[in-house]
């Protein structure tokens with residue numbers, strides 16, 4: 642058994658069902674899970690080692706539950722985060738309001754956390770443009786106003802997930818090699834993710 646160290650903490654935030662878990666699944670396991678939607682309870686964690694130059698650093702990704710029932714808990718998970726991926730569903734305008742809420746929270750409580758604004762389920766829009774509820778330029782203007790990077794992704798097709806939303810060189814910008822990582826202690830497995838999902 643070896644100790645697990647997390648060098649940079651990343652938190653996923655956004656309304657329930659926007660696709661946070663799917664984005665993490667696509668990024669970490671290169672897959673899209675089909676079947677009934679399983680809402681996250683509390684939060685789930687996954688460690689992802691990435692190559693940065695000649696070093697390997699470990700991202701600790703906290704996938705929070707979007708349900709407002711867990712809102713207070715989500716605050717615990719963004720504490721000390723280097724990066725936050727704030728997600729909204731391109732086909733659900735209320736999810737964009739919720740994204741604004743999380744951005745405000747981060748600005749008030751974690752001013753050094755880098756924000757990535759992510760419009761999800763782009764494949765649905767490509768299939769039927771009338772489904773789009775959030776104009777690209779409105780979201781882009783908001784992203785510029787808050788100094789965030791903005792992407793539209795699809796976890797189903799993988800579009801923009803590796804290339805942009807989770808682009809490793811973006812995370813490199815939030816990682817300073819001088820800072821010590823956080824030791825999470827002895828863990829049997831660095832992956833204890835799926836147990837945090839409801840049926």
Ligand SMILES: Nc1nc2c(ncn2[C@@H]2O[C@H](COP(=O)(O)OP(=O)(O)OP(=O)(O)O)[C@@H](O)[C@H]2O)c(=O)[nH]1
Nearest residue numbers: 657658659660661662663680681707762795796797
């Ligand atoms: N078509 C399409 N469906 C998606 C995509 N991403 C997620 N979904 C679907 O949206 C639903 C919710 O996805 P999740 O990833 O569980 O959403 P979540 O934001 O983690 O939800 P909570 O755990 O409740 O916060 C599931 O039925 C997914 O299959 C996508 O890129 N395209």
